[in-house]
Amino acid sequence: MDDELRRRRSRFLSLPAILVVAVVTQAPILATLGLSLIRWIVIRPDLGITFIGLDNYAELFSSRDFYEVVLNTVVITVVSLAVCTALGILFGLMLNHDFPGVNIVRTLIISPFFVMDAVAGIVWRTMLLNSSFGWNGYFASLLGVGPFDFFGVHSLLTITVLIVWQWTPFFVLILLAGFQNIPPEILDSARVDGIGWLKELVFIRLPVIMNHIEVAVLLGLIFVLKAFGLIFVTTRGGPGYSSANLPYYVYKTAFLGWDVGHAAAVAVVTVAITLIAIVALFRWFRRRIVEAA
Amino acid sequence: MVHRARARRRTLGIVLIWIIAILWSFPLLYMLLTSFKGEADVLPPSLWIHHPTLENYAAVLRQEFVRYFLNSAVVSLSTVAACLAFGVPVAYVVVFGKLKNSDNLFFWFLTATLFPPVAVIVPVFLLFRFAGLLDTLGGLILIYSGFNIPIVIWMTRSFLLDVPREILESADIDGSSRLRSFLFVVLPLARQGIVSTGLLVFIFVWNEFFFSINLTYVSAAPVPVYMASFMTQEGLFWAKLCAISTLVVLPPMVLGWLAQRSLVKGLTMGAVKG
Numbered sequence A: 001m002d003d004e005l006r007r008r009r010s011r012f013l014s015l016p017a018i019l020v021v022a023v024v025t026q027a028p029i030l031a032t033l034g035l036s037l038i039r040w041i042v043i044r045p046d047l048g049i050t051f052i053g054l055d056n057y058a059e060l061f062s063s064r065d066f067y068e069v070v071l072n073t074v075v076i077t078v079v080s081l082a083v084c085t086a087l088g089i090l091f092g093l094m095l096n097h098d099f100p101g102v103n104i105v106r107t108l109i110i111s112p113f114f115v116m117d118a119v120a121g122i123v124w125r126t127m128l129l130n131s132s133f134g135w136n137g138y139f140a141s142l143l144g145v146g147p148f149d150f151f152g153v154h155s156l157l158t159i160t161v162l163i164v165w166q167w168t169p170f171f172v173l174i175l176l177a178g179f180q181n182i183p184p185e186i187l188d189s190a191r192v193d194g195i196g197w198l199k200e201l202v203f204i205r206l207p208v209i210m211n212h213i214e215v216a217v218l219l220g221l222i223f224v225l226k227a228f229g230l231i232f233v234t235t236r237g238g239p240g241y242s243s244a245n246l247p248y249y250v251y252k253t254a255f256l257g258w259d260v261g262h263a264a265a266v267a268v269v270t271v272a273i274t275l276i277a278i279v280a281l282f283r284w285f286r287r288r289i290v291e292a293a
Numbered sequence B: 001m002v003h004r005a006r007a008r009r010r011t012l013g014i015v016l017i018w019i020i021a022i023l024w025s026f027p028l029l030y031m032l033l034t035s036f037k038g039e040a041d042v043l044p045p046s047l048w049i050h051h052p053t054l055e056n057y058a059a060v061l062r063q064e065f066v067r068y069f070l071n072s073a074v075v076s077l078s079t080v081a082a083c084l085a086f087g088v089p090v091a092y093v094v095v096f097g098k099l100k101n102s103d104n105l106f107f108w109f110l111t112a113t114l115f116p117p118v119a120v121i122v123p124v125f126l127l128f129r130f131a132g133l134l135d136t137l138g139g140l141i142l143i144y145s146g147f148n149i150p151i152v153i154w155m156t157r158s159f160l161l162d163v164p165r166e167i168l169e170s171a172d173i174d175g176s177s178r179l180r181s182f183l184f185v186v187l188p189l190a191r192q193g194i195v196s197t198g199l200l201v202f203i204f205v206w207n208e209f210f211f212s213i214n215l216t217y218v219s220a221a222p223v224p225v226y227m228a229s230f231m232t233q234e235g236l237f238w239a240k241l242c243a244i245s246t247l248v249v250l251p252p253m254v255l256g257w258l259a260q261r262s263l264v265k266g267l268t269m270g271a272v273k274g
Helices: A002-035 A055-061 A064-095 A102-114 A117-128 A135-143 A155-181 A184-192 A197-208 A210-225 A229-234 A246-255 A260-292 B002-024 B026-034 B055-060 B065-096 B102-112 B118-131 B137-160 B165-173 B178-189 B191-207 B210-215 B223-229 B238-272
Strands: none
Touching (some): A002 B102, A002 B118, A002 B137, A064 A102, A064 A155, A064 A197, A064 A210, A064 A260, A064 B002, A102 B026, A102 B238, A117 A135, A117 A155, A117 A229, A117 B223, A117 B238, A155 A210, A155 B238, A184 A197, A197 A210, A229 B210, A229 B223, B065 B191, B102 B137, B137 B210, B223 B238
């Protein structure tokens, strides 16, 4: 009796949260699936709203822009996560010592993570990378060369660099905690055995903090895949689609082209790619653990 | 001899990490520095402030910027309150409750964090338009709550797992009700974790860009929308832009700095314990 009452109360306690999350995330995802099957261009009311089955997807998979955007998304994600992991390990190792000002140094390195996309993008775009008035132009004229073309041919690189700048701090936070958690006895016994610094890192430290690396990469993947603000504020996905990722493509189709069905189809594909990437990465991590066991 | 070589290597490493730290945060340091320059001194770029001034801050605090700042504050604080009020009880139920399917409940919430915002934006926009929620603070609070409640549940769960079960059981024997033991036994023990979860949600919401740019225009627009529309002519108003940016990044930076240790704990524990 008591248990039954408690169970009912438990259900009652979780109801509000379930309701809000269902209304805001789960139901709209189903609606997105439905919308991806219709043609509805808001700024062309004369065309009406019609059911067209999988035509939006067919159109999508035959468009070159789409493949360019998918490729950009993959490049941004893979490159930035790899660089973030490497730098996270490097900075984490360096910060795992006691030295004068270590707290200040850590705070300085971590701070970009807490800066909103809108500010990060605008500061980089105007004061640093601007080819005539920013530091970019300043150094170019100092060296007597042309300024680096951050927003033209190299726009994808620019976006990747900004994401690395923003997300490395997150990796440092997590990996540093991992390094600090390593029991000193493990390292002591390794030192008695007299193994070198690099061997110690590769064979002892990194395997021990593997869980932390996995957490950082998985969460990083989720966040980098939905990067939007930095692109919006700096390159607007351009020139053309050269620096657009999937979220930006959805935004452009939905709110600049007002093509509801097409935008929904891209959103569905984005979700599919996101889930596949997360599951694949997760499986890979699990298998590594099974093999190690 | 060996000692001296090691000492020298150590000094070199310290100098190196200091240089890296200053370069890494240079965009922010330079932003802070420029905010104290007069508009006439902004160009060409230099690290020297010829005539330090507070006029930029005085100017922007009189502008419409204040309204956007208040919108951000209202939306962020309300979302944090809603997320904690709705999310913490669920985490409690998942950890201490007697539900048979509490794991399923937990994973249902967890999957919601995996979906990118673009997955919902089109229907949410249409829904908001027909329900009159476009460009309202309430609409933003609703969408942010939905996306952050799962994060609260995830992190709070890992902090609650740290609370020894025996404490709760002995409270049961004392005859105190579950509600009382939740409020007076469990919450105080998990307080630090819950507070830092709230800070994390505040930071996420304060900085959020995608929903705010697509669902608000003028009256409910928070700071990121204002920043995105802050189109300066080349080299004009950069000092004021920097003053605004500094004010805007200050709250999340301070809160993040306060919460960093428990944030890492909550994030890694939740994932390591699965």
